[in-house]
Amino acid sequence: MTPPDAPIPHAALPELVDSHCHLDFPDFEGELPRIIASAHTAGVRRMVTICTRLRNEPAVRAIAEAHEGVFFAAGTHPMSAAEEPLATVDQLIALSRHPKFVGIGESGLDYHYTADSAEVQKTSLRIHIQAAQETGLPLIIHARAADDDMARILTEGYRARPYSCVMHCFSSTAELARAALDLGFYLSMSGIATFPKSQELRDIFAAAPLDRILLETDSPYLAPVPYRGKRNEPAYTAFTARTGAAIFGLDVADFAAATTANFDRLFTKARIKAEVI
Structure with missing residues (x-):
């Protein structure tokens, strides 16, 4: 429950x-109606x-x-790429036909915890890129400790056939941010941006165009201050919006x-x- 001493700012927004959350995770079991309300x-x-493992897609779809x-969106998380069967482009295209399926992923590269599976992660990433190209849906990217390979593979794919993309929960280097922005991609701001020691990350967002910024929670992880x-939880997007507004020198309503x-x-x-619901 939301503590009374930290009200969620919503009255005038x-x-x-919340462009990225994980409502199927056990952390929310039995509480989804309250969480969404x-x-x-x-x-x-x-x-x-x-959805981070395609075998869980039916449950994620049911929530949506x-x-x-x-x-909802679905793909194979890079940290799971060596444990799960490789997705196929056809499989992802088939999932994309659902009216509430809106993105491909999350996919990407994570060498912080799973560098030993780097090659299969790259293969999986390229499959997800192709699915984004074929469907026209945005690719959702997880990137950690793999900036050079990430920038190279995303750029190679884009030059072969353009696609749209968001760098989810962006917390990488300014160099990767520039590479993504140069391709027309988006950077998503999570609760990490609110942490006191995240000034370098806030500076990266401040240098980005406002029209390339999204908000997310990545809940149940990375709760903001x-x-x-x-x-x-998704409601806490509002706190990250406060920080984002300060970064860009805007009123919270304008940033939202x-x-x-x-x-x-x-x-x-x-x-x-x-527009129709």
Whole structure:
């Protein structure tokens, strides 16, 4: 429950969007109606719940089907790439036909914990890139301690055939940020940006165009201040929006409106669906 000493700022906000969360994780078991209602109260009208192992896709899809304003994406997380069967392009294309399926991934590279599976991660990433190219849906990228390979593979794929992409929970280097932005990609701001020692990351966001910034929680992980160290949830997008507004020197309402417009431009299926629900 939300502590009374840290109210979620929502009274005057336009719509916020949590572009990346994991509502199927055990942390939320039995609480989803409350979690989603709390998000709506905080102004978070839409959220994208991410499937990280394709065998869990039916459960993730069911959550999106059961809740207004909840959309989903699916792929193989790089840390699971060596443990799961490789996805196929055809498999991802088939999933993309669902009206609430709005993105490909998350995929990417993670050499911090799973460097030993780097080659299979690269293969998996290229499959997800091709699926994004074929479907026209945005690629959702997880990147950790693999900046050179990440920039190279994303750029090679884009030069072969353009696609759209968001660097989810961006916390990498300024060099990778520039490489992604040069390709027209988006950077997603998570609760990490609110941490006191994240000034270097805040500087990277400040140097980016406002029209390439999204908000996310990555919940149940990475809760923003004042909930750092506790379970995160989509409602807390509002706290990261406060920090984002300060980074860009904007009112919170203006920053919220800008990031929601960015989400609509990237995740077009979620925008179209939102207009009719």
